Amino acid sequence: MFEIKEQCMAAAKELIETAGLKKGQIVVVGCSTSEVCGSKIGTDSRPEVAVEMVDGILSVLKEQGIYLAAQCCEHLNRAIIVERAAAPYAEAVNVVPQPKAGGSFATALYARLTEPVALEEIKADAGLDIGGTLIGMHLKKVAVPLRLSIKQIGEASLLAARTRPKYIGGSRAQYDETLG
Secondary structure (H helix, E strand, O other): OHHHHHHHHHHHHHHHHHHOOOOOOEEEEEEOHHHHOOOOOOOOOOHHHHHHHHHHHHHHHHHOOOEEEEEOOHHHOOOEEEEHHHOOOOOEEOOOOEOOEEOHHHHHHHHHOOOEEEEOOOOEOEEEEEOOOOOHHHEOOOEEEEOOOOOEEOOEEEEEEEEOOOOOOOOOOOOOHHHO
8 A cells, every 4th residue: 555655645746746736726636446456446445545545645735735625426426525725615515425425535535634525516726537537527627638657546547637727819819828
């Protein structure tokens, strides 16, 4: 499990650097611990693996003042678990994730946060999809795929994305290149 935690930490560090994330931004993570351990998604939930993964990712993000949001599994309609301070005006929903209803990763994050809240949706600045959980619904509208040097966590595939503001206007519009 030590190797999985280290892989998660390395992926989080590379995501921050590659995406140019800043304090106060939000990273959404979708994670199948089943896939991480070599099983089919949704068939072999591993709470102990999730704890190691959350601890690794959270330690890196917290150090930079970046919030971690966990996407729950389909049994909770892909709800989001996040620190209330990350979305102070969002409307909370009443649910507490469990390994078989929300997923092990979301359950582990819920236990680690100071003031956890469940939301129906969020618009995150970047994300990590560990094991094909399809996090796109929780990213801002223009998602840009990122190629990280780390291609998998355990046995699960790893995909990453950042977001940028939409370009609007026509041929006379000018854009701020520092925004993405």
